[in-house]
Amino acid sequence: MALLSESTKTKVQAPKPMATPSAWQAWRYRSKVALREPTTLVGILTALIFTYLILVPIISIVFDAVRVQFGHERRLRQDVGDFTLYYIDRAFFSPVAHDLFWRPLLNTLTVALGAIALSLVIGTVLAWLISRTDMFGRRWFATALIVPYMLPAWTFALAWTTLFKNRTIGGQPGWFEAMGLTPPDWVAYGRFPITIILALHYTPFVILLFGSALRRFDSQLEDSARILGARRYQVAVQVILPLMRPALLSSMVLIFAKCLGEFGVPYVLGLPVKFEVLSTSLFRSIASRQTGVAGVVAASIMLIGIITLLIDARLVREARRFVTIGSKGSMNRQNRLGRMRLPATGFAAAIFILSVGMPLLTLALSTVMKMPAKFTFDNFTLDYWIGTDLHTVALQTGILLSPELWAAARNTMMIVGLASLTSGILGLLVGYVVIRTPVRALSVYLRQITFLPYLVPGIAFAAAYLSLFAVPRGPMPALYGTVTILVLALIADQMPYASRAGISAMTQLGKDPEEAAQIAGAGWFRRMILIVIPIQKGSLVTGVLLPFISGIKGLSLFVILAVPSTDVLTTYSLRLVDYHYTQAANAVVLIIAAIAYFGTLLAQKLTRTNLAEGLGS
Amino acid sequence: MPTINLRGAQKNYGVNSANAVSDLDLEIRDGEFMCLLGPSGCGKTTTLRMIAGLENLSGGEIRVGDRIIDSVADGIFVPPEKREMGLVFQSYALWPHLTIERNTDFGLRLRKLPKAEREARVERVMQALDIAKYRDRYPSQLSGGQQQRVALARMLAVNPGVLLLDEPLSNLDARLRLEMRAELKRLHTEFKTTIVFVTHDQWEAMTLATTIAVMNEGTLQQMGTPNDIYDRPANRFVAEFVGSPPINILTFGKPGDSDVADKAEAYFAARYPQLRGIDSIGMRPEAMGYAARLEDVPQGSFFGEMTVTGVLPTGGSWILELRSASHTLFLTTHALPRVDSGEHVFFHIPPEALHAFDAGGQRITEADAVLRSNTYN
Numbered sequence: 001m002a003l004l005s006e007s008t009k010t011k012v013q014a015p016k017p018m019a020t021p022s023a024w025q026a027w028r029y030r031s032k033v034a035l036r037e038p039t040t041l042v043g044i045l046t047a048l049i050f051t052y053l054i055l056v057p058i059i060s061i062v063f064d065a066v067r068v069q070f071g072h073e074r075r076l077r078q079d080v081g082d083f084t085l086y087y088i089d090r091a092f093f094s095p096v097a098h099d100l101f102w103r104p105l106l107n108t109l110t111v112a113l114g115a116i117a118l119s120l121v122i123g124t125v126l127a128w129l130i131s132r133t134d135m136f137g138r139r140w141f142a143t144a145l146i147v148p149y150m151l152p153a154w155t156f157a158l159a160w161t162t163l164f165k166n167r168t169i170g171g172q173p174g175w176f177e178a179m180g181l182t183p184p185d186w187v188a189y190g191r192f193p194i195t196i197i198l199a200l201h202y203t204p205f206v207i208l209l210f211g212s213a214l215r216r217f218d219s220q221l222e223d224s225a226r227i228l229g230a231r232r233y234q235v236a237v238q239v240i241l242p243l244m245r246p247a248l249l250s251s252m253v254l255i256f257a258k259c260l261g262e263f264g265v266p267y268v269l270g271l272p273v274k275f276e277v278l279s280t281s282l283f284r285s286i287a288s289r290q291t292g293v294a295g296v297v298a299a300s301i302m303l304i305g306i307i308t309l310l311i312d313a314r315l316v317r318e319a320r321r322f323v324t325i326g327s328k329g330s331m332n333r334q335n336r337l338g339r340m341r342l343p344a345t346g347f348a349a350a351i352f353i354l355s356v357g358m359p360l361l362t363l364a365l366s367t368v369m370k371m372p373a374k375f376t377f378d379n380f381t382l383d384y385w386i387g388t389d390l391h392t393v394a395l396q397t398g399i400l401l402s403p404e405l406w407a408a409a410r411n412t413m414m415i416v417g418l419a420s421l422t423s424g425i426l427g428l429l430v431g432y433v434v435i436r437t438p439v440r441a442l443s444v445y446l447r448q449i450t451f452l453p454y455l456v457p458g459i460a461f462a463a464a465y466l467s468l469f470a471v472p473r474g475p476m477p478a479l480y481g482t483v484t485i486l487v488l489a490l491i492a493d494q495m496p497y498a499s500r501a502g503i504s505a506m507t508q509l510g511k512d513p514e515e516a517a518q519i520a521g522a523g524w525f526r527r528m529i530l531i532v533i534p535i536q537k538g539s540l541v542t543g544v545l546l547p548f549i550s551g552i553k554g555l556s557l558f559v560i561l562a563v564p565s566t567d568v569l570t571t572y573s574l575r576l577v578d579y580h581y582t583q584a585a586n587a588v589v590l591i592i593a594a595i596a597y598f599g600t601l602l603a604q605k606l607t608r609t610n611l612a613e614g615l616g617s
Numbered sequence: 618m619p620t621i622n623l624r625g626a627q628k629n630y631g632v633n634s635a636n637a638v639s640d641l642d643l644e645i646r647d648g649e650f651m652c653l654l655g656p657s658g659c660g661k662t663t664t665l666r667m668i669a670g671l672e673n674l675s676g677g678e679i680r681v682g683d684r685i686i687d688s689v690a691d692g693i694f695v696p697p698e699k700r701e702m703g704l705v706f707q708s709y710a711l712w713p714h715l716t717i718e719r720n721t722d723f724g725l726r727l728r729k730l731p732k733a734e735r736e737a738r739v740e741r742v743m744q745a746l747d748i749a750k751y752r753d754r755y756p757s758q759l760s761g762g763q764q765q766r767v768a769l770a771r772m773l774a775v776n777p778g779v780l781l782l783d784e785p786l787s788n789l790d791a792r793l794r795l796e797m798r799a800e801l802k803r804l805h806t807e808f809k810t811t812i813v814f815v816t817h818d819q820w821e822a823m824t825l826a827t828t829i830a831v832m833n834e835g836t837l838q839q840m841g842t843p844n845d846i847y848d849r850p851a852n853r854f855v856a857e858f859v860g861s862p863p864i865n866i867l868t869f870g871k872p873g874d875s876d877v878a879d880k881a882e883a884y885f886a887a888r889y890p891q892l893r894g895i896d897s898i899g900m901r902p903e904a905m906g907y908a909a910r911l912e913d914v915p916q917g918s919f920f921g922e923m924t925v926t927g928v929l930p931t932g933g934s935w936i937l938e939l940r941s942a943s944h945t946l947f948l949t950t951h952a953l954p955r956v957d958s959g960e961h962v963f964f965h966i967p968p969e970a971l972h973a974f975d976a977g978g979q980r981i982t983e984a985d986a987v988l989r990s991n992t993y994n
Binding site for chain 1: 669671673674675676688689690692694696697698699700701702703704706708709710711712713714723724727728768771772775
């Protein structure tokens with residue numbers, strides 16, 4: 001009874017507050033809580049930065065597509081900047097639309113579908129062999145078969161031309177041509193090689209995604225079916241395949257999106273026979289200053305990219321329903337291959353040789369041979385690497401002694417390094433804000449805006465940057481030809497990976513360690529310095545390293561935004577290709593491939609993760 | 618620490634979502650060991666986090682003594698780092714990059730205490746919790762039980778006004794849990810801290826708490842001593858949630874459909890005609906007895922004839938499962954049962970052990986006195 005009377009007394013002291021406060025009171029309280037810490041402020045600032053770096057360029061290029069461009073005032077009898085449907089008409093309906101848009105679109109689609117089909121067939125078989133059988137050397141293959149993904153795709157395009165180039169175009173002949181076997185054009189250039197190369201390059205996607213789904217697969221599900229009397233093939237068709245469908249569809253969609261933005265391979269292999277895809281068509285429009293048409297093509301590429309990845313997002317959501325929590329059942333059970341063990345290993349080895357061994361070997365050999373395909377001792381030389389006083393018009397030293405290479409390397413390190421460092425730090429900040437801010441709208445906006453560049457193929461994004469920053473706007477001077485535009489574009493382009501890394505790191509960290517510090521009396525800055533950053537050291541390193549690697553081998557952004565003074569390794573090697581300095585170009589590509597490969601290994605080592613997890617998330 | 622008062626505290630996580638906590642009044646006094654007890658999702662952890670300041674309110678206020686520390690209407694929010702409370706997380710949340718000693722020392726460093734005092738206090742809690750020998754290890758090198766102790770030590774080191782514990786024992790195995798329970802009780806006496814303890818384990822709440830607050834669906838169901846909660850549950854939810862095997866409920870007013878319940882209704886009508894509005898009665902399995910023959914049923918008790926359908930030993934006691942056409946009842950006995958499945962028995966229970974509830978599921982408190990005074994007349 002005493003208890004009751006006392007609690008009544010306190011109630012008399014002060015009237016009990018109303019359970020539901022007025023809207024104004026609730027708003028005041030919420031904003032007080034939200035603004036108490038810098039999280040929200042940091043969030044608003046980063047949101048503004050990304051709006052400017054990501055959203056505004058995209059809007060700008062879409063506007064370019066429907067506004068009269070400089071030089072067309074006369075023909076259209078309108079002022080520069082007026083609304084017009086001329087470019088849309090030109091790209092979609094005019095007599096040249098076929099060349100500008102429709103054939104490139106058709107080519108893009110057929111190449112992408114071919115690549116998807118081929119890589120699915122090869123990839124699923126390899127994934128199964130690696131993760132569920134007793135094939136010889138499966139551990140080694142598990143890493144070795146992923147290598148193509150770590151190398152720039154057009155490495156393989158260059159290897160292909162080194163082997164198959166025929167007399168259609170000038171310069172040093174390919175090996176087969178040199179041996180007297182002239183490859184037909186359809187083998188040397190265009191659809192066939194592009195499809196093969198993209199398929200081989202993206203097969204690791206299937207191996208990683210499908211393989212990790214296979215490994216996560218709870219074998220108790222399989223066992224239950226077997227115990228109920230299902231045969232092996234029945235289990236495969238009725239249990240395993242349906243559950244694997246999301247992973248398969250997801251890798252298909254990802255490959256499609258990647259093919260859409262692929263520039264280097266069709267540029268190297270398509271141009272000689274005027275085989276155009278959307279990205280090369282866009283490049284041509286930009287190179288010929290058809291800004292309006294470029295806007296239309298870029299916007300179309302973005303639209304296709306966005307639609308594709310929205311489909312993927314749906315599939316991933318669907319896949320979540322299928323997540324079978326790995327318990328003790330998800331052990332890695334192996335199927336015995338029996339008599340097929342050796343042939344299976346042979347198949348994996350063949351794919352490895354085709355997709356890694358041959359191309360790299362070809363490239364490496366091509367850089368130390370004077371004449372193609374002449375395997376005599378006197379034909380080998382290190383001149384292309386370290387020679388001096390060569391009898392060529394330009395590039396009279398070996399590539400390693402050429403100041404241009406080192407200038408390009410320095411540029412690469414500086415531009416890509418600066419951009420990666422910035423995006424890595426921004427990524428962690430974004431991750432922090434997205435997970436922590438009490439303002440939900442801010443969290444959602446930041447998450448989506450930083451993800452947006454992922455939906456936009458690099459080449460279209462570069463076009464968007466060109467459209468926005470080529471001329472001075474407001475306080476911003478014209479940035480074309482500067483290092484700044486490259487750094488900004490790279491930061492924006494890398495934000496999807498950086499922010500995802502940041503968000504997943506913060507999600508994994510959870511709130512608890514930070515809340516415990518808060519309870520112990522630590523304010524925001526102390527928590528950042530004493531708890532969050534020390535714990536997140538590792539993911540900060542990856543958050544910088546992974547964008548760095550993809551930036552090093554990236555081509556499509558640079559090819560549009562870089563000028564000779566801001567040459568990076570990739571554009572430098574492309575320029576060498578254009579000048580038919582085959583050996584030098586191949587050497588540079590090998591250097592890039594080596595940096596990308598060892599960088600990836602380093603990143604994996606540092607974080608003790610593998611690429612599959614990064615891809616799957 | 619002065620009394621902590623939650624008044625009209627409310628929490629919802631979205632405009633359209635149901636309240637995680639609604640209109641909660643709670644008073645935690647100095648030195649109390651209070652358990653927030655309820656099923657998962659009942660809002661007990663949210664309540665704890667609101668007290669700590671890790672969740673902001675959607676309505677209502679929180680006071681410490683006369684000081685308002687959190688109020689929507691007044692726009693006051695004291696951040697968690699300034700509330701001087703301690704919180705032990707369910708996951709322990711030890712900082713993985715700091716040694717055990719640095720983990721324990723963290724709060725003291727923030728408070729800029731002199732080094733000698735810091736060392737003395739760290740030493741004292743590490744000794745008290747028997748973790749001094751792990752001082753240079755990292756959290757990942759300790760077992761769950763040891764991590765638990767570090768999490769406690771880390772909070773006790775700063776000598777918080779109130780120690781909030783969020784299901785701290787749920788990740789331990791049964792034996793360790795028992796040890797830690799005793800440990801917590803000892804620490805409560807030794808450090809004289811107010812403790813608020815969240816659990817869904819009624820046994821834990823019963824053994825530890827000085828006061829239990831039972832919650833369900835975001836509202837407070839009953840607050841009282843463990844005995845109050847068990848002996849005089851305020852409503853059917855509390856009655857059914859606390860106790861294992863759960864209380865047997867007989868619902869009135871479905872004549873014909875319900876043999877034992879009909880009998881109970883008739884029993885009440887005959888003996889206690891003054892009691893009205895009874896909708897259901899509850900019988901704790903422990904309060905019930907059984908007899909093989911009608912003659913052995915004690916005078917004046919409520920009884921019924923049922924078939925034994927199961928004899929379940931629980932080690933030291935037995936649970937009898939009894940069935941009639943429409944009911945299954947459980948009965949606990951501490952003596953070796955002399956009956957077997959298939960036999961008929963008479964269960965019986967003295968009237969003072971009966972709980973009467975109205976149609977809203979609330980306890981009819983007037984019935985208590987009546988049932989007690991009328992025994993055996």
